[in-house]
Amino acid sequence: MTVETGAGPRPAASREGGEPLLTAEGLTKHFPIKGGFLFGRRVGTVRAVDGIDLTVHEGESLGLVGESGCGKSTTGRLLARLLEPSGGRITYRGRDITHASRTQLAPIRTEIQMIFQDPYSSLNPRQTVGTIIGGPMEINGIDPPGGRERRVRELLETVGLGAEHYNRFPHEFSGGQRQRIGIARALALDPKLIVADEPVSALDVSIQAQVVNLLRRVRREMGIAFVFIAHDLAVVRHFSQRVAVMYLGRIVETGDRDSIYANPRHPYTHALLSAVPRVRPEDGGRTRIRLTGDVPSPVDPPSGCRFRTRCWKAQEVCAEREPPLARLDGNREGHLTACHFPEDGPPGPPRPPGGDGGDGGDGAGRVKRAESD
Amino acid sequence: MSTWTETAGFEAPPDGDAFLSVRDLRVRFSTEDGTVHAVDGISFDLARGRTLGIVGESGSGKSVTGLSVLGLHDPRTTEVTGRVLLDGQEVIGAREKTLERLRGDTVAMVFQDSLTALSPYHTVGEQIAEPYRKHKGASRREARRRAIEMLDRVGIPNPRLRVDDHPHQFSGGMRQRAMIAMALVCDPDLLIADEPTTALDVTVQAQILDLLKDLQQEFGSAIVLITHDLGVVAETADDVLVMYAGRVVERGPAAEVLRSPRHPYTRGLLGSVPRLDGDVEEDLVPIPGFPPNLLDPPTGCAFHPRCAFVGEVGGTRCVDERPTPPAGRGAACHLTADRRRVLFAEQTDEQAAEQAAEQTEPRPR
Amino acid sequence: MLRFLMRRTLGAVVILLIISACTFFLFYAIPRDPALLHCGKTCDPESLEIIRRNLGLDKPLTEQYWAYMAGIFTGRDFAVGPCPAPCFGYSFASNEPVWGTILDRLPTTVSLALGGAVVFLLLGLGAGMLAAWRRGGFVDKFLSSVSLVLSSLQIYFVGPLAIALLVYQLDLFRQPEYVPITSSPVDWFAGLLIPWVVLSLIFTAQYTRMSRSTLIEQLGEDHVRAARAKGLSGRTVFFRYAWRGSLIPIVTIFGIDLGALFGGAMVTEFTFTLPGLGRLAVDSVLDTDLPMLMGVMLFAATMIVLFNILVDAVYALIDPRVRLS
Structure with a gap:
């Protein structure tokens, strides 16, 4: 498989020499609980993410593990800047994007992509697979050599679907295939970083392995960095060179794979x-x-x-x-x-x-x- | 104590020692698109005090099997045939009154999602006390005392206060404990646990599995544990049935099946699971292809479209001929035991070689 | 719970203020001069001027609105006479105080609404439960078809038909009329029987279908299956578990319907010439009787808002999850 990417692919399991791609310092997200008499007074705060430091290097995979409510998903959304942090700093390739506006974020949006847990709800049921995967290219006005359609067909093959699936609709696919569509969509813009939030949790065991292998291949061959969020420690171990363990909005331990697991x-x-x-x-x-x-x-x-x-x-x-x-x-x-x-x-x-x-x-x-x- | 493994054949007579005997169970749902063969002829026996794990992926028929034992399928849309003997009492075709007497008393069920399986409108105490009053004829007061006792037994702190809480006031782990208390309140001989820990976090899952084991020792019930998680089976089940497309493809003592699987599907499942101790540089070995469509299941062996060894069997047997379900330890596969050993070993070597080749392959810089 | 009700009441007051302002400015901003309407056929500029002053129409619109709203709570003095609180002004058409007229008409409307509600709740929920209990069977199919036919009927068609058949042809019922319950409970009942039944026809059909579908949905819930797995009988499961869960959507719709009926059942009142609020509203539109229309509108809006608060309070009784949040 050959896919041209901006950054040179790098070998797996090495972050030496990988430049810091995304850095978070003191990252915080507090959700207010509204309630009380008359006007929604703030009666409490959910400290979903409460001051964490993270660095993702080019081409490496950082695993975020923890139990439900530990803030790992919120962290993922903050890093992809789908949410605005309440505090702290996020730097992407040296640029502070903590409070960047929509227009300021536009060029970065193409480089940071997200894959979601539920392949059923994250794909528009009324769009064909071609439109779904080609959408990001169209929105960002990107015309790959050979045209968008050719690129989409290439991507379909990259993720293990057939080019002939171009005109089909999401409901015609099984859960595993839909997750592949989601991955193809994330790959469409040659991202530098993919934030994958429980990408295989909803899948059956045999299909989960297919998708994990696909993601591993994508990371290895395209040199894409990953923030891999999962509750399954074995899956994270299999995918991430570095791991951060979260508990109640804080990182309690972080290190390379061997340190954390051994x-x-x-x-x-x-x-x-x-x-x-x-x-x-x-x-x-x-x-x-x-x-x-x-x-x-x-x-x-x-x-x-x-x-x-x-x-x-x-x-x-x-x-x-x-x-x-x-x-x-x-x-x-x-x-x-x-x-x-x-x-x-x-x-x-x-x-x-x-x-x-x-x-x-x-x-x-x-x-x-x-x-x- | 004899276990089902020696005697439970496809056509074997129900085992006298077994508490639960299932023979050639078939469950079909009529849907608008056609008939779904959810369970397609399975048989097994289970003795008191033993735990049987039923493993399979979504659509394998494992949950449908569990519901059949309680006769919980809607007769308007479901056709159930075969035999299900609960302590000698036939369940299939039994009158609703008979089933109501068995359910909750002789056989109880724990469901996957405690948030939806407990009624939001009634207190936890009411829901636990209810079957006790119905089956044991207990007074409201006695039943309440029993509910508190059960809550305490499953490890809910302050049971006297929590008994009047509603389920939404409990955390996920506590709700699951409450549901177990509800299932065990009448001291049933058989407990069917359908993915009892799938919705829980891993540390809470460990607590619940321990609790189930403790309670089994205390009450001596038989447990059918339905799960997709091979790890859960390994830690809790004595014996295991592996289901695929509504059929049993492999059975045997859990440790044996997981250590040396005989069916290519079981082997594939094991290869798919990432482990905490395996080589991280090696890719997982997934099963190719997709789960079968139960409206139109494959002919012959239902696994043949995804199986690597179809060509090894000779002729078109895998496509045409349904393999015999295993009686006792064994697999429903056309491969002979010797051939299988050779092929499995070869496959392992090949995969290792492939992986090695991939590792050393020069990559573009 | 008390805090909740207070909060909702305050919210309701805000909503009613907005509604009153909208209606007020809408009505008084229409190009027809209210004073001219009030003045009648023999109108000369001088008396027009007096009327204008008497009605306060010479003041700015916002001031008029303020005076109107204040009058509701404190009463007002008009040239025709004092108007004690709650004062909604005097009718242009009859010169009667608006509030007095509303109070006169209210018993008819309330009798009609409550009686009709009893009929359609009993019939609708009963039929819905029966259909859900026997879902897929003959009874279910029969009830579903009947409710489909019923819901396509119209009151102004069924009403006269019912009178012609039941009153004139068969002489089974009395001609519909309103007799106050205080003067004769029997006559009150007999006079309203046909309007109740006719009014409930469409509602019955609607409640049959709604309760059937929510019950069937509830019967498919996990906790209902879990209750069956405990060995509870089909009847216990149906009434203790499924029925409880189906109440929320039913109570929601019922609150809205009852609130609307308390504001006047126009078509039914017209069909059976019953002097209720609905008729009053229609009449005051035809007469361009602005104070009356404004009063009836505000009253109807208050009823709907009030019943909505009641519905929310009932939610908390039905579903303990609502109590905490």
């Missing part, structure tokens, strides 16, 4: 990895960490470390002081962890029971450890 330091990362059911249980660790309770509300997050209410290591200091996201002793370069009492060693092997001190938060936040057989 040497996680944050208790939450440990818990997440330990909770993933293994197809071959005997391959996984023998000790399981079972978090109790649910994620607290982002309207009123816990003081200090936000994870402390569910953490088995929490001490008083965790409620008083929020741990900075920093490189800890024993962390590789670029591996940052926000924890006062980090874990050591790979996830799995038995560890002595954690400290039971500290205030108990809501009391539900303790851990149950079970020896699995």
Whole structure:
């Protein structure tokens, strides 16, 4: 497959030499909760994203993982500037686009594309596949050599559909095929960065693998950078060289793939990895960490470390002081962890029971450890 | 205790030890576009205290099978044939009164989406107490006490207060616990859990799966766990049925099926799942093609249009002849066991070679 | 709940103010001179001038509006006599106070609306539930066809037909008329029976179809299936679960319909010559009786807004999810 792109394709799994493409500093998005008597007074704030730093390098894939309500989708929309941040700064290739207007964003819109979770609702049912994929080119007045139609047919083949699908409508396709159409549309403008929000979560297992492979090929061969948002840790591991773990609007741990999956330091990362059911249980660790309770509300997050209410290591200091996201002793370069009492060693092997001190938060936040057989 | 694996054949008589026996179950829906063969002749047995995982993708018929055991299909649009024996009691064709007596008492169900499966108009306590009053003839007070006890048992903090909450006041994980409490309130012998953790976050999923296992040990119920997630099956099921296009393509003890699959589809599913410990540089090995259209399913083996080994069987057997469903450990496949072993090994080598070639291929700078 | 009602009431006041301003400026800005209308056939410039002054028409429009609105709460003094609060002015046509006339006509309209509502709720919801219970069967098909035929009928066609048949031919019912319930409950009932039935025909059809479709939709809900999976009988599931969920759309439409009927059922009142608010509105349009028209319009609007608030309050009773948000 050959597709011409502006930036030179780069080999997978290397970000050395990749220039920072998109940088976010202190990125914040607060949604007001309106209510109260008479006029919609602000009665509260959903702190969906609450001060995060991220860098996406050219050609690399950054994975954003976390449970529902952690703010990963909002972060994706902020990075694609579909939402305007409440605070912080977003820089794209050195240009501040934090509060850029529609017209200022126009040239950048072609370079940052989005792929959505639901291939059913993100495609206009009344447009043919050709119109859907060619749309972005038409809007931006781009005339590729050989004409738009030829380019669309090429794209269809790139994503594993036939050029003959040009005149069909979305409802004639299965879920997996529709997601391919969405990918073709995102590729139409030769983007530098694709923000993919749960792109395979709605798909059946066998189809999910097809789409993951397609995205991997696209990234490898076209040198497109990705922000890959997913709740499935295994999929993210398979797709992203760098991973950021989010919890309640904050990044609790970030680093390269090996650091996060083989040497996680944050208790939450440990818990997440330990909770993933293994197809071959005997391959996984023998000790399981079972978090109790649910994620607290982002309207009123816990003081200090936000994870402390569910953490088995929490001490008083965790409620008083929020741990900075920093490189800890024993962390590789670029591996940052926000924890006062980090874990050591790979996830799995038995560890002595954690400290039971500290205030108990809501009391539900303790851990149950079970020896699995 | 004998398990179904030894005795449950396609035409085998119902197993005396089994609590649930399903024989040649077929479910057809009439739609405007034609007849959908949602379940196309499946058989299995399940004993008390055991967990059977039914795995498949959307449209495989796994959920439809679960609903058939409770006789929950609308007879106006659905034709159900075959036999479903619940503790010796025939479900198919049974009178509605008989079914009502069984449902909630002998067999209960946990649904995927607790937000829609619990009534928004009634308190959690009312909904848990309801089947207890109906089946055990308990008074309002007793039933309420039982509801509080159940909420406590499934790990809801402050059950005395939460019993009067409405479902929307619960978080997703708590709602799922409440639904499990509702299903188990009459201490059923069989629990059918249809994707019980699919809508949940991974840490909450782990809690719920643990809870189901604990409760099974305590109450000794049989569980049918319907899921698309092979990991969930691996962690909870004793035995597994793999379904494709309304048929069983493979069955056996869960660990065995997942370690050494015998059907190309099961093998394909396993290759499709990204793992936390595999080689990240390797591409996944997806199953090519698309799921079958159940209005017009493929002839012969329903998997043949996506199968890599059709040519290896010889002639057009895969296209013409429906493979025999497995009795006990086995797969519904025309490949002989020896041939399959050779082919699977070859395929693995080929994939490795392909991957290696791709890795070393010079890329344009 | 109290806060909610207060908030909604305040909102309603704002809406009513907007409606009143719109109607007022619309009516008084029409090119026909209200004073001239009031003056009658034997009109000379002098008396016209007096009338203008008496009615306050010589003042700017905004001031007139203010005086009108203030009059509703404090009363006004006109040359023809004092007009105690709530004052909507005097009719040009009859010289009677507008509010008094509305109060006179109200019992007829309320009797018609309430009686009709009872009939169409009972028949419509009953038939809808029966059709949903037996969905796909003969009863369902029969009821659906009947409601289709009913909804295509018109009151001004059925009304005279019903009178001709039931009153004159068969002598089964009494000629429609309004007798106050206080003077004779039996006559009140007998006189309104035909109007109630005729008025409800179209509504019955509409409520049959609506309740059938929402019930069938509810019966397909996950929680209804889950209730069946608990072993509850078909009847319990139907009445305790499906029926509850189908109430929201029914209550919504019913609130709007009842509010509108309280403002006057014009066609029915005309067909059966019943002296209600609907007739009053039509008559005042024909007479260009601006104060009367304005009063009836405001009253009808108030009714609709009021019933909307009631509907919202009922939502909270039906659906606990509404209570919190």
